[in-house]
Amino acid sequence: MASYRPVWAEVNLNALRHNIRRIKKLTNSEIMPIVKADAYGHGAVQIVRALREEGIQRFGVAFLEEALELRGHFSDSIIMVIGPTLPEYSEILVKEDIIPEIFQVEQAIALSEAAVKLKKNAKIHIKIDTGMGRIGFRETAFEDITQISLLPNIDVEGIYTHLATADSPDLSYAQSQLDQLNKLHDRLCASGIDISIRHAANSPAVMQVSASHYEICRPGLIIYGLNPLEELAQDIDLRPVLSLKARISHLKTIDPGESVGYGRSFFAERPTKVATLPLGYADGLRRTMSNGGEVLIKGQRVLIIGKVCMDQTMVDVSDIENVAVGDEVTILGKDGDEVITAKELADRAGTISYEILCGITKRVPRIYLDN
Numbered sequence: 001m002a003s004y005r006p007v008w009a010e011v012n013l014n015a016l017r018h019n020i021r022r023i024k025k026l027t028n029s030e031i032m033p034i035v036k037a038d039a040y041g042h043g044a045v046q047i048v049r050a051l052r053e054e055g056i057q058r059f060g061v062a063f064l065e066e067a068l069e070l071r072g073h074f075s076d077s078i079i080m081v082i083g084p085t086l087p088e089y090s091e092i093l094v095k096e097d098i099i100p101e102i103f104q105v106e107q108a109i110a111l112s113e114a115a116v117k118l119k120k121n122a123k124i125h126i127k128i129d130t131g132m133g134r135i136g137f138r139e140t141a142f143e144d145i146t147q148i149s150l151l152p153n154i155d156v157e158g159i160y161t162h163l164a165t166a167d168s169p170d171l172s173y174a175q176s177q178l179d180q181l182n183k184l185h186d187r188l189c190a191s192g193i194d195i196s197i198r199h200a201a202n203s204p205a206v207m208q209v210s211a212s213h214y215e216i217c218r219p220g221l222i223i224y225g226l227n228p229l230e231e232l233a234q235d236i237d238l239r240p241v242l243s244l245k246a247r248i249s250h251l252k253t254i255d256p257g258e259s260v261g262y263g264r265s266f267f268a269e270r271p272t273k274v275a276t277l278p279l280g281y282a283d284g285l286r287r288t289m290s291n292g293g294e295v296l297i298k299g300q301r302v303l304i305i306g307k308v309c310m311d312q313t314m315v316d317v318s319d320i321e322n323v324a325v326g327d328e329v330t331i332l333g334k335d336g337d338e339v340i341t342a343k344e345l346a347d348r349a350g351t352i353s354y355e356i357l358c359g360i361t362k363r364v365p366r367i368y369l370d371n
């Protein structure tokens with residue numbers, strides 16, 4: 001889509017390369033970056049292209065549409081869906097060599113039938129629910145996997161689980177989840193079902209649960225340069241990849257007693273220089289930023305005044321010298337010595353940095369910096 005509006009997200013591929021190199025220092029296991037939700041809002045195709053140049057061969061997405069988008073661009077990458085795929089789409093999985101997550105016997109039977117029909121082998125990874133309470137085999141895992149392993153044209157390449165509390169200072173629950181996976185894997189091996197790949201580590205587990213690294217790690221957030229550990233327990237020198245920017249569209253000075261925005265929630269107490277920004281909550285600038293959120297202009301913090309609108313937002317620039325229409329505004333990212341992090345925006349919105357990144361919507365063009 002052509003872009004005529006001065007609002008954009010800068011995606012710094014050098015920062016991405018830096019992050020993947022840092023992550024490789026944390027583990028000897030293969031890295032399968034998680035690029036679901038359009039690579040956490042960064043643009044999956046561009047992110048995968050850059051990571052392939054760093055030697056990454058395997059990628060994880062949340063569902064089949066996302067996998068097919070990547071397959072269309074990268075015929076030789078290993079692509080895995082780490083979420084449910086309905087049995088009726090088994091033939092697509094087999095044809096496109098996409099590895100599904102299997103957590104029901106019926107899925108495996110449908111996949112086996114598709115593979116037989118297409119005269120191919122289908123690789124699968126088995127998902128075990130060891131305590132996340134989301135999806136995965138539970139009590140009957142051993143029997144179910146045994147049955148699946150006997151299906152024609154099915155290659156059980158991997159077995160994995162997902163940790164519920166890997167970002168916690170208390171890792172005992174995470175360890176109990178790993179114990180369950182280990183026990184099941186041992187039992188399968190002993191009965192002659194040799195599953196060569198185990199995985200469990202999301203970003204916080206890559207950082208602080210080395211027992212979870214196994215053959216593959218599945219980091220998402222740290223690839224994009226954000227630290228998932230609340231109190232930044234460990235500084236592993238990550239660089240945020242994405243910044244959100246815009247240019248001032250209008251400037252005016254209002255008198256004391258005049259109001260700004262819907263519902264007149266802000267009244268000027270002094271002559272106030274107001275800048276209007278051409279983005280709003282439909283772009284991912286949360287409405288909870290109304291009257292109190294901040295953005296950066298000329299390296300200084302300025303306050304959002306009035307309610308954030310769908311497409312526009314007003315800020316008080318009374319204290320900024322020489323401000324002009326067209327000046328750059330940083331909503332997320334760095335300007336001079338000041339920085340607004342996804343964590344800061346998340347705290348204000350009562351959420352986590354993941355949701356801030358995913359919340360930057362499609363209509364914001366992504367600009368890729370690479371040098």
Ligand SMILES: *Cc1c(COP(=O)(O)O)cnc(C)c1O
Binds near residue numbers: 162202204219221
């Ligand atoms: C999203 C997801 C990840 C990545 O999580 P991060 O915390 O972003 O590293 C890994 N594994 C599974 C199953 C996921 O759903």
